Amino acid sequence: MPQPPPIREAERLLSEDWGVDSLPIKPIDIATRCSIECQAMPSPKGGVSGMLVKAGDSFGILYATHIPVAGFQNFSIAHELGHYFLPDHPDYVFRGGDIHESSAGFSSEDKFEKQADQFACGLLMPSYLFDPELDKAGTGMDAVLKMADICGTSRTATAIRYAQRHSEPTAIIISTNGVIDYCFMSDELKYLKDITWPKKGVAVPRGSRTKAMTPQQVLNGDRLENDTDMASWFQLDRSISIYEEVIGLGNYGKTLTVLSLESLPTEDEEDEEEELQESWTPRFRR
Ligand SMILES: [Zn+2]
Incomplete structure (x- = not known):
């Protein structure tokens, strides 16, 4: 089954540009490698999962930590990386200023937010690394929980990826x-x-x-x-x-x-x- 373009782009970056060959994928390391500074944001406004911030030619990511779960924070950072790497995203997210506030996690109806969520899924759970582990993980909830452990992802995001790939x-x-x-x-x-x-x-x-x-x-x-x-x-x-x-x-x-x-x-x-x-x-x- 063909995957949406934002997922394919994340997988292409991982495998071709960065040579990543094992799980879990640490989006904070990827950001650092691309000279994007990541900082925790302890008490964001309601519903904000993270922000992509522009200062001249450099970029930074603020990620919410009010939900103290690594999977949630990884997804938030990966979502912001989507806005940084996907075509047309920088123009769109910075159209009104130098700060973009996101609501990651499949809750937004906005096309760009959805694409950044898809990018995050592909970045944290690329099919070329996810599928071989999934083959060994079995089926149903047990497999979802096992894959969440392996990928360092939230149970919700993992379940959605599971449904795509199983x-x-x-x-x-x-x-x-x-x-x-x-x-x-x-x-x-x-x-x-x-x-x-x-x-x-x-x-x-x-x-x-x-x-x-x-x-x-x-x-x-x-x-x-x-x-x-x-x-x-x-x-x-x-x-x-x-x-x-x-x-x-x-x-x-x-x-x-x-x-x-x-x-x-x-x-x-x-x-x-x-x-x-x-x-x-x-x-x-x-
Ligand atoms: Zn966003």
């Missing part, structure tokens, strides 16, 4: 108090006929493990899992069994849900199902 059709859902913040689906799922995406602001299904999680379990970082039906999450008009795993993300008050299918029904199976349904539908001959 062969098993997967959906990733981030929610707060039983309401969906966003959903990310692997390409195999996007091509499924008649599927409806779970949308932002919509409640997670009643009866799901995600719904069952209490605020205390979210804070504790507990895990729940269960067999369930794809139709309850995606408004399908037929039944496909999937596996739901959810983990509390602690202080964020958010949950990360991984929905896995072993495989999608093939066209033949779908046809058979239709035939089966037809054979059970009464027919009246004239």
Whole structure:
């Protein structure tokens, strides 16, 4: 499956320009190598994950540390590097002045913020290093947590990359108090006929493990899992069994849900199902 250009650009820089050949990737080292000074920013304004700052010909990155998690800080720095390296980004982010404030982490609708998030994913989890480790990591939540450890990335960012790179059709859902913040689906799922995406602001299904999680379990970082039906999450008009795993993300008050299918029904199976349904539908001959 072709990857978006910002991911490809990050991977090209790593492999061709910098010769990086092992994980974890330390974006702060990359910045230093490019003479971009990085500084912690202890108490940023609400929602600001980092800033790219220009002073004459030199550049600096300020990164938020109010979330004291290495994965979050790595992603924030990698996102700012995206604004520095991606074509058209410097012109755009400095159009109004010498400071650009970012909200990294898949929450922005802005095209440039999204591209910088994609760049960060590619920079921290380049496919040429990520895929061989993923082959050994297994499937589902266990694999996501293992890959987050290996890459020094947040569980959320890792889960999204997992869904992009794993062969098993997967959906990733981030929610707060039983309401969906966003959903990310692997390409195999996007091509499924008649599927409806779970949308932002919509409640997670009643009866799901995600719904069952209490605020205390979210804070504790507990895990729940269960067999369930794809139709309850995606408004399908037929039944496909999937596996739901959810983990509390602690202080964020958010949950990360991984929905896995072993495989999608093939066209033949779908046809058979239709035939089966037809054979059970009464027919009246004239
Ligand atoms: Zn940004």
